Amino acid sequence: MGAIFALGGVVLIQEYGAPKRDDEGNPIEDEYSKYSILPQYLLRFYKEALAFKKVIEEPSRTKLLPDPVPEPYIQPPYTLSLEITGVLVHPEWSYYTGWRFKKRPAVDFFLQQVGPPLFEVIVYTKENGYTAYPIVNSLDPQGYVMYRLFRDATRYQDGHHMKDLQALNRPIKRVIHVDWDENAIKLNPHNSVRLRKWEGEMNDRTLMDLAVFLKTIAESGVDDVRGVLEYYSQFEDPLAMFRENQRKLAEQEMIAQQAAKERVTPAWSAFKARV
Numbered sequence: 050m051g052a053i054f055a056l057g058g059v060v061l062i063q064e065y066g067a068p069k070r071d072d073e074g075n076p077i078e079d080e081y082s083k084y085s086i087l088p089q090y091l092l093r094f095y096k097e098a099l100a101f102k103k104v105i106e107e108p109s110r111t112k113l114l115p116d117p118v119p120e121p122y123i124q125p126p127y128t129l130s131l132e133i134t135g136v137l138v139h140p141e142w143s144y145y146t147g148w149r150f151k152k153r154p155a156v157d158f159f160l161q162q163v164g165p166p167l168f169e170v171i172v173y174t175k176e177n178g179y180t181a182y183p184i185v186n187s188l189d190p191q192g193y194v195m196y197r198l199f200r201d202a203t204r205y206q207d208g209h210h211m212k213d214l215q216a217l218n219r220p221i222k223r224v225i226h227v228d229w230d231e232n233a234i235k236l237n238p239h240n241s242v243r244l245r246k247w248e249g250e251m252n253d254r255t256l257m258d259l260a261v262f263l264k265t266i267a268e269s270g271v272d273d274v275r276g277v278l279e280y281y282s283q284f285e286d287p288l289a290m291f292r293e294n295q296r297k298l299a300e301q302e303m304i305a306q307q308a309a310k311e312r313v314t315p316a317w318s319a320f321k322a323r324v
Contacts, residue, residue, distance in 0.1 A: 055255075068081075068082065068089070075284075081252065088270070091162060100228050104301075105294040110216075111216065112201075112216065112218040113198055113202050113213075113216045113217050113218060113232065114171070114196055114198075114217050114218045115218070116218065117218075123165070123166055124169070125165050125166055125167060125168050125169040126167075126223060126267070127167065127168045127169070127223045127225065127226070127266075127267050127274070127308070128168065128169045128171065128217065128219045128222070128223060128224045129163055129169065129170050129171070129225050129226075129227070129263065130171050130172075130173040130198075130212065130214065130217070130224065130225065130226040130227070131170065131171070131172055131173065131174075131194075131226075131227050132172075132173065132174050132175070132212075132226075132227065132228040132229065132233065133172055133174045133176065133181060133184060133185065133188070134150075134174065134175075134176055135229045135230070135247055136153070136227055136228065136229060136244065136247065137152070137153050137156055137188060137226075137256075138150040138151060138152055138153060138184060138188070139151045139153070139247055139249040139275040140249060141249065150184055151249050152187075152188065153247055153253060153255075153256060154251060154252075154253050154254065154256065155254065155256040155260075156188055156255045156256060157196070158256070158257060158260065159256040159257070159259065159260045160188075160189060160191070160193040160194070161191070161193065162260040162261075162263075162264055163177070163193075163260055163263050163264065164191075165192035165193070165195075166261065167263075167264065167267040167268070168225075168267060169195055169196075169219075170193050170195055170198065171194065171195060171196040171198060171217075172185055172194055172197045172198065173202065173203075173212050173226065174198070174199060174200070175200050175203055175210035175230075175233065176199060176200060177199060177200050177266050178197075178199040178200070178201070181197070181199055182197065182199075204216075204218075204236065205234075209230075209232040209233065209235075210233065210239070211232065211233055211234075211235055211236050212226055212228065212233050212234060212236065213237075214226055214236065214237040214240050215236070215237065221237070221240065222235075222273040222274065222275060223273075223274060224240050224274070225240060225241070225242060225263065225266075225274055225278065226240055226241045226242070226257065227242045227244065228241060228243060228244070229243065229244050229246035229247070230246075231243060231244060233294055238282070239275040239278060239279045239282075240274065240275055240278060241278065242259070242262075242278060242281070242287060242318065243287075244259070244288070245286075255288065256294060257307040258291070259286040259288060261291075261295075262287075262291050265291075265295075265319070278302075
């Protein structure tokens with residue numbers, strides 16, 4: 050095995066350490082040509098290895114999304130970025146079927162509620178394109194998802210594929226990313242909603258609650274979503290806390306309406322008495 054690996058290393062150095070050649074097959078001089086043969090090959094190989102490492106670690110392009118559409122086209126005011134595995138689907142494997150992806154309850158409702166004109170919906174996943182593309186096609190036959198970003202668009206650091214929301218070419222204060230993996234959101238934690246990873250339970254209602262949460266943010270015209278998301282991120286279950294806050298708000302509004310009604314009723318009775 051050691052001999053095989055050594056031979057493989059020699060072949061790689063010979064392949065990637067060789068000088069470039071012109072159309073006639075003659076070596077092209079570069080910054081390493083002044084060295085003897087072995088240092089030349091080693092330095093070129095090292096340079097190629099660094100370039101390959103950069104390709105793996107950094108997103109495939111500096112702008113992951115095209116520029117916002119100009120008028121008269123409608124550009125949604127907010128951008129919603131979604132991981133799919135563990136958020137919208139759950140992978141399952143068996144000897145009989147191989148890998149299959151279970152669809153989370155209320156996916157159709159969720160996409161319909163958060164789609165344009167409120168949000169520009171994109172998929173931003175650590176999955177490879179050949180895996181994720183057919184999944185998105187199956188989940189979104191209506192076409193609410195406007196763009197799809199796969200593993201090559203992530204930033205690979207410390208053994209994790211991180212979502213770089215700064216590279217989306219959108220105002221960062223209007224971007225929301227939904228994920229379950231705390232490592233995936235390390236670059237932009239204040240723009241993220243971190244959910245519990247969905248493990249395939251069919252009585253789950255998370256996407257319904259999430260749709261209401263996101264619609265409330267968009268319809269309220271929040272200028273910077275980071276303040277709202279940072280507040281809810283301190284809770285173990287941010288959607289449960291949102292439901293509780295909504296319940297308290299509805300209760301306060303009911304009490305205020307009742308108080309206003311009680312103030313009006315005596316005044317009306319006094320007016321009738323005078324008449």
